[in-house]
Amino acid sequence: MAQNMMLYWASGSPPCWRVMIALEEKLLQGYKQKHLSFEKNEHKCEEVKALNPRAQVPTFKHGDIVLNESFGVCLYLENTFKSQGTRLIPDDPAEQALVYQRMFETENLQQKMYDVAFYEWYVPEGERLESALKRNKENLITELKLWEGYLEKMGKGSYLAGKNFTMADVVCFPVIAYFPYLHCPKERCPRLMEYYEMVKDRPSIKASWPLEWQKKPEGPDTLKNL
Numbered sequence: 761m762a763q764n765m766m767l768y769w770a771s772g773s774p775p776c777w778r779v780m781i782a783l784e785e786k787l788l789q790g791y792k793q794k795h796l797s798f799e800k801n802e803h804k805c806e807e808v809k810a811l812n813p814r815a816q817v818p819t820f821k822h823g824d825i826v827l828n829e830s831f832g833v834c835l836y837l838e839n840t841f842k843s844q845g846t847r848l849i850p851d852d853p854a855e856q857a858l859v860y861q862r863m864f865e866t867e868n869l870q871q872k873m874y875d876v877a878f879y880e881w882y883v884p885e886g887e888r889l890e891s892a893l894k895r896n897k898e899n900l901i902t903e904l905k906l907w908e909g910y911l912e913k914m915g916k917g918s919y920l921a922g923k924n925f926t927m928a929d930v931v932c933f934p935v936i937a938y939f940p941y942l943h944c945p946k947e948r949c950p951r952l953m954e955y956y957e958m959v960k961d962r963p964s965i966k967a968s969w970p971l972e973w974q975k976k977p978e979g980p981d982t983l984k985n986l
């Protein structure tokens with residue numbers, strides 16, 4: 761089944777990681793894959809460009825079907841292989857609504873984390889402002905408080921959208937994993953860090969753990985002063 765799937769991916773990319781977790785959860789191991797290096801600009805190759813006009817990863821193909829948005833790939837896999845592996849989107853309307861809510865809210869957490877963690881990467885030297893970085897940090901702290909509140913409300917041992925591991929966890933875990941990796945103080949998000957500890961050894965997550973992180977478990981300390 762998975763042999764006619766192809767994933768173009770790069771290590772450490774949260775969008776790629778979430779697709780890989782979904783593939784694992786849906787028992788689609790054995791898919792074809794190409795690991796591309798950002799450093800070598802391999803994601804800009806003609807093979808990817810032919811499928812994805814933005815030349816980004818993940819780029820995913822199943823037979824003749826091409827999908828290159830990570831949330832889209834995750835939803836496609838769940839719908840196409842509903843009864844295979846972990847059920848990631850519940851049928852109950854209220855539960856389903858919460859899964860979708862947390863899934864798409866992840867974009868906020870991801871962007872606000874990037875705006876601090878990768879500020880120097882995104883903003884050329886002459887355009888950097890202390891005041892902008894400070895504002896980005898404040899925005900990220902406010903966002904983290906929301907997620908802390910969600911976990912607090914659901915109680916200890918809960919996943920992001922309730923008592924079961926769902927698509928909300930598939931898409932958000934790779935973003936949450938960046939906080940300890942980039943040295944975010946635990947006090948900023950103690951509940952998220954408890955959640956991280958609970959989920960990090962799940963087989964789908966371990967099987968897809970970023971290769972660079974395996975070699976060097978600590979990343980740069982760009983979230984240290986949050």
Ligand SMILES: N[C@@H](CCC(=O)N[C@@H](CS)C(=O)NCC(=O)O)C(=O)O
Nearest residue numbers: 773774775816817818828829830831
């Ligand atoms: N909305 C896309 C975003 C994909 C994306 O931003 N990919 C990044 C890696 S995390 C990328 O390919 N960056 C290289 C580039 O844009 O040149 C998704 O969720 O799949």
